Amino acid sequence: MGVYKDAILNFLPTPTKSHYVFNLRDFARVIRGVLLVPASCMSETDKLHRLWVHEVYRVFYDRLTDPEDREKFFSIVKTQCQDHFKVNIDKVLGHLSRSGTVVDDNVRSLFFGDYMQGEVKAYNEVPDLKELTAAMEG
Numbered sequence: 001m002g003v004y005k006d007a008i009l010n011f012l013p014t015p016t017k018s019h020y021v022f023n024l025r026d027f028a029r030v031i032r033g034v035l036l037v038p039a040s041c042m043s044e045t046d047k048l049h050r051l052w053v054h055e056v057y058r059v060f061y062d063r064l065t066d067p068e069d070r071e072k073f074f075s076i077v078k079t080q081c082q083d084h085f086k087v088n089i090d091k092v093l094g095h096l097s098r099s100g101t102v103v104d105d106n107v108r109s110l111f112f113g114d115y116m117q118g119e120v121k122a123y124n125e126v127p128d129l130k131e132l133t134a135a136m137e138g
Contacts, residue, residue: 003056006076030055049092074104
């Protein structure tokens with residue numbers, strides 16, 4: 001909820017940014033995106049943190065058009081990770097940066113999955129396609 005509140009306070013709509021309108025549906029989209037992944041795939045807390053970052057970027061960040069606004073949003077996400085999850089974003093997303101210090105450009109390259117031993121393994125792999133389809137429709 002912290003990212004939602006910060007987005008409302010920091011990214012106000014203007015004539016050139018009329019799409020900067022955020023509401024509770026956006027917060028619900030983040031929650032829904034997180035809940036689409038089966039709990040069995042979230043055995044590590046770092047995966048959940050990466051998924052949450054992915055979802056808030058998908059819902060909020062993708063609407064931001066100004067580079068300064070994007071940097072501000074990265075700062076908000078970084079602060080929220082530290083304050084609410086008690087985890088440093090460099091620890092959670094350090095694999096995206098060669099230096100180990102995560103910046104906004106690194107987070108934008110976050111893929112909803114995990115790169116392990118030369119293969120991309122999606123978090124939301126479900127053995128039965130019917131089960132996945134039913135989960136998406138319901």
